[in-house]
Structures are given as structure tokens and as C-alpha cells.
Amino acid sequence: MSEPLPSANTERPASPTAREIPYIALSSFYFAYYAALGAFTPYWSLYLQSRGMDVAAISVLMSLWYATRIVAPSTWTTLAAHSPKPIRWLRIGCALTLLSFTAFLLPMGFTGLFAAMCAFCFAYNAVMPQFEAITMSHLDERSDRYGRIRVWGSIGFIAVVSLYGVLIDRLGVATLPWLMLPLLAGLLLSSFGNRYAHLPADSADAQPIAFRTRLRHPQVIAFFAAAFLAQISFGPYYTFFSIYLAEHGYSASMLGMFWTVGVLAEIAVFFLASRIFRRWDAGKVLMFALLSAALRWSATALWPDQVAVMLLAQLTHALNFGAFFAAAMQLLVRFFPGRMNGHGQGIFYGLSSGVGGVAGALIAGQLWRFGGQTPFLAAAGFALLGALIAWYWLVRHPQAGHRF
Template sequence: MHASPAPRSAAAIPLARLSGFYFAYYAALGAFTPYWSLYLQSRGMDVAAISVLMSLWYATRIVAPSTWTTAAAHSRNPIRWLWLGCALTVVSFLAFLLPLRFAGLFAAMCAFCFFYNAVMPQFEAITMSHLGDRSDRYGHVRVWGSIGFIAVVALYGVLIDRLGVATLPWLMLPLLLAMLLSSFGNRYAHLPEAAADAQPDAFRDRIRHPQAIAFFAAAFLAQVSFGPYYTFFSIYLDEHGYSASRLGLFWTVGVLAEIAVFFLSARIFRRWDAGRVLVLALLSAALRWLATALWPDSMPVMLLAQLTHALNFGAFFAAAMQLLVRFFPGRMNGHGQGVFYGLSSGVGGVAGALLAGQLWRFGGEAAFMASSVFALLAAAIAWHWLVRAGAHRG
């Protein structure tokens, strides 16, 4: 269930080019995630319309990653699919500069979210192809995405206060253009065109393996557990009397902690197996949601809970990349990335958001308690099949 990638020396890894793409991609996401709903509101959309439009972000994640990575895997020149995806992201985004009504915004969101969500799984495969047997250094590259995200969240908040939220598309456009330009500077590492692991039958055999199934199940449940957090956390804190500045503090602390883990990831994976790190990350998520449910009025407890984002997001994501390399080596990694993004962030994201909406009728505490249960179940699955069953490094 494992294969060792071809060794690559540290000098051969194009760290600057890889990091630059992550920085630009997540910088644009840092403008989109916190402020896009406010932009839609400025365009005259009501709450119902905004919820429908924003749900397209998760809905397109169900099909976009697997569609794009499959097309790239069967291409003689797969890097062109990255360039095409980035170019179509920019072209579709230009529609937001037009005075569109709901139907036009719906169509624009479908196209933009599809292409934007399509390119990152392919780029993850490109990154892992360069890292080879140094996949433990993934965090050193991916951390620049988190840095870009948090820098834009802070800077664009100030710019929007001064210029107005209606300017957001104009502010995002340079970030997306930077992503497009960065894509042209990247290539795959050498991969055999006729490698056996690129064949569809080989991928189907591997994805049916109990360890791979367990990994995807745990990833799905982990994303479901984040549903109340991504959908209602700011509202939850507002209900408990936290000011807007403290809301920003909570979100910032989480991303800063995530950055710290990415910097330390190489040391972490030299000492601990990715399966064990994944279990630890999921257990920390269970404790985080439990604390959020039980002690929302305690500032110290809530800050400590946010600091665990380093584990239940940063360490989880880094461990997931290690396991994807192990389960789906070589060109097949793109297929694995597509399934991972589509099932966890896509289906899991939609399911988590919908479930959070239903549970919120019983109160935020009930929703976060349910999140804790989902994370604990994911940890149990990962422990049984990825640790006890003898998962080991490739």
C-alpha cells in the first residue's frame, strides 16, 4: 500500500516558485472568504440569496477537483491544465465587474468557484512531485499560503473600510492575476509518461484499499465537524457578547498557530508517523469543539481552543498530504488529491454547513457538541485503520 517516490535533493526543489503560487492563491482566498458575503450584500442580495450564492463554493468542490485532476492525469502535457484553470479563474472573475443581477451572479459564481477550486488539488500534486522523498518539507512550502491569507485579511479590512466593499472585485483581481502569472513559472517534476501507477485500474485498486477508505472517511468526518465553525462561529461569539475586534482576534490566532505548525512540519514527520499525527489532530478537534460548546463565555478557554487550530487544521492537512503520497504515488497522486478535496472540502463542506444549520435551531452549544462527536469518530477510524492496522511510512 505504499511506494517510495524518487529521491530528490533539497537543491532541486523549486521552493520559491512553489511557495509563490500558494501565497497568491491563498491571498485571493483571504479576500474572498471573510468579505465576499458583504460584497454580495452591497450588490442588493438578501440573506437567502447570499446563502445560495456562497453555497456554490462548497458545491463546486464536489466535482471540480476530481474533474481537473483526472483530465490532467490523462494529458500528455498536464501542466497546461494548471495554466488553463488559472486563466479561466481570472476570466470568469471578470464577470463580477459587470452590473449583474442574481441570475448573472449565480452563473458567475458557478464558473469562478469551479475553476478556482479545480486548480489547487492539481498544484498539490505538482508540489509533492517535486518534494519526492522529502515530503516532510511540505509545510515549509504550504505555510506561505497561510501567510498570504492572513496578510490579505488584515490589509483588505483596512482598504475596504476606506474604499468601500463594492471595490472588492477590483482589489481581488491583482491577486488572481498574480496566481495566473505564478502558475506559468511552475512545472511538474519528471514523471514517467507510461508509469503503471498512472493507469485507471491501478488507482481503483488503491482507492479500494481499507486504509485509503478509512483515510477518506476520516477526512470527510473532520470536514463535517468544521461545519458550525465555518458557518456560524462569528455569530456564535457575537451571541456571547464578544466585540468585533475580539472576533478578529480569534480568527487571527487560529491562522497564526497554523503557520507555526507548517514551519515545524519537517521535524514533526521525521519523528512521528503521519497516521499518528492525523489521529492527534482529530482528537484535538474533538476537544476544541467540546470546549467551544461548554465554555463560550471564557475568553482564555476560547483562545486556547483557537490555538488548537495548529493541530486540527495545520497538522491534519500536513499529515493528509503525507498519506496521499503514500497511498497514491507518482502521477496517481493527482487523482488522490482530487478525491480528497472533493470528498472532504466538497461533500463534507456541504454536509457540515447543512447539518450546522439544522442543529443551530437547538442552539450553538448543541451544534458544537455534535462537531466534537464527529471529530472523535474520525479519530477512532484513523486510529484503528491507519495506526493499529500497521500504516507505515513509504
């Protein structure tokens, strides 16, 4: 059995009270960020299709969303950690996000779209890991309150995905960049209303031995492996779900309804997060989230024409995204406490969402040639493998994880 991890610095600020946590400022950033994502994720592949891109080109362009996550989070958290005023990097990232997105208003072919996607996705992906660390600096050990803040991201997502489905049906998907500009402007505005609760004396680099030891611990490796496989399993969903259902006769407003149902269920989980984690360990929640994902992708592959089945599958988004993400944040606090959390967040986004996202999008693109159901069946297999890893390392041996 591996040796327990070194103890984290026990000198931590007192628990913040509800009044000391800037719920509105923090929530506004999540709202704006995920509102823009609510326009981008369900409809961007349809927008690229309207620009004349085929399935292969779309899979490459959408993979850039995940490819930039490999380097953007760690780059931004490192720049912020070495800056005397790290909040500036959040605002710079939001400004670059808005500026780079304006390129999509120009007429471009594949090369131009590739360059624009690289710039926009890098800037957009850079800011959220830093902001997660900002949020955790306000919560400290009361990380169970995270769901009450993060839920506003889901509310922003659902508001936009439902509204924009109707607008796209009426105005055409070519108007999507214009519709997204106000959302990204709101993100920039919110960044000026947020700041760290307290600045760490130094970064995780000041504890290199402890930090690297944690990265090598079996429970940490298992967590990142499970997160990596979870993101691969979402590849077909984020890349081709809208196209897949459109091929089965669903309208854009119907697609928006499916996405809305999933996020509504996710919102319920974020509201109940505190109760969930008081009753169940985060490792067990992570495992069940991955099992639910395996069932979801199987149903999506086998019964796409059954509206009731598809609605039920979307409801499981509460588990395989909402519960998974909330559990991941709990485990990141456990594995990388205090000033290590920003770097832990960067690794989480870079490895799971970054490398896993690229792999998921590219694998989905390659499997699409064998029929739309094939990538979703493969996704079910990846999710099941992740659940087995979580069961063995995070559930079967939970006592090892609690020595963090």
C-alpha cells in the first residue's frame, strides 16, 4: 500500500460566513460563462455545418475546444500564480475571449475558422480554472457550498440554450456569432466585479515535493484517469449530438428542449450538493455518475427515435455531469488543498477536459463513418471503464483517499 500523502498546511483562514461569501459576484461569472457555453455547445457544430464544413472538418474544429484545454488552464494559472495582481489575468483572458470571437463575424474558409477557433478556445478555456480557484478561496473548507454558486452557471446555460433554439429556428444558425457577442461582453464585465478572498503567500511550486508526491498517489492517478475517460465518453455528445438528432428529424427548438431538460436536472443536483456529500463520499458519487453515463450513451445509441427514452437519457445529465463535476471539485479540494488547488484545477482541466476532450472529439469523428450510433456505443464503454477505475481506487479503498 502506498504511503499517505504529506499533510497540508493546517494554518487556514477561519470558515467564511454566508455574509462574507460574495455569492452574487461569483455567481454572475458562472452565469455569463455558461450562458455563452449554452449557445456554443449545442449549436456551434450546426453553425460550422452552415459554413460549408463537412463532418471531418467539424470534428477537427470542435476538437480545438478541447486541445486548447491541454495548455490554456496550466498556462493561465501559472501566469496568475507568479503575478503580484493575479486577478488581472482573469480580466485579460475575458477581454481576449471577446476580442478573438469577433473574428467569426468575418467570411472565412477552413483555415480562417481553424485560426479563429484556436484563439477563441484558448482564451475562453484559460479563465475558468483560475476562477474556480478564486471561488474556492472564498469558500475555504466550506466547499460543500460550491453547488449554490455553480448552479447559476447551469441556470445561464439553460436560459440561453432554450431561448437560442427558438431564435435560431427563426433567424437561422448563421446569426449565432452575433447572438453570442453580448454574452461574452457580460463575462468581461463580471470579471471586474470579482477578486480573490485572500492571496496565497506563494504558489504550489513552493511545495514541489509535496505537490509531486500527491500527483503520484494511486488515488489521485485513478481520479484523473476516471475524469479523462468521462470526458472521452462525452466526445460524441458535445461534437455530434445536435447533428445526430437532426438526422433523426428533430428541429433546433426540439434540440434546445433536450439540452434544457438535461441542465434542469443538473441544477437540482447542484442545489442538493451539500446534502449529497454529507451522506455519500465523493468517490462513490463519482463512480455512480460514470455508471449513469454508460447507460445514457447506450440509450442514445440504441433508441434515438424514441422521444421518451431520449428525455429520460437527458435527465441522467444530473448524475453524469452535475454529480460528477461536484464530486470532482470535492476531490480536488481533498487532493490539492489550500494554495495547491489552483494548480490542481489546471491539471484537472488540462488532462481530463483537454486531452480527454480532444481524444473524445477525434474518436467520435472517426467512428461516425460507421453510423451515428457507433460513437455513442463506444462512449458507453469508456464511461464503464472509468466507473470500474473509480470503484477500485476511490470506493473499494476509500480509507487511502481520506489520508489526503
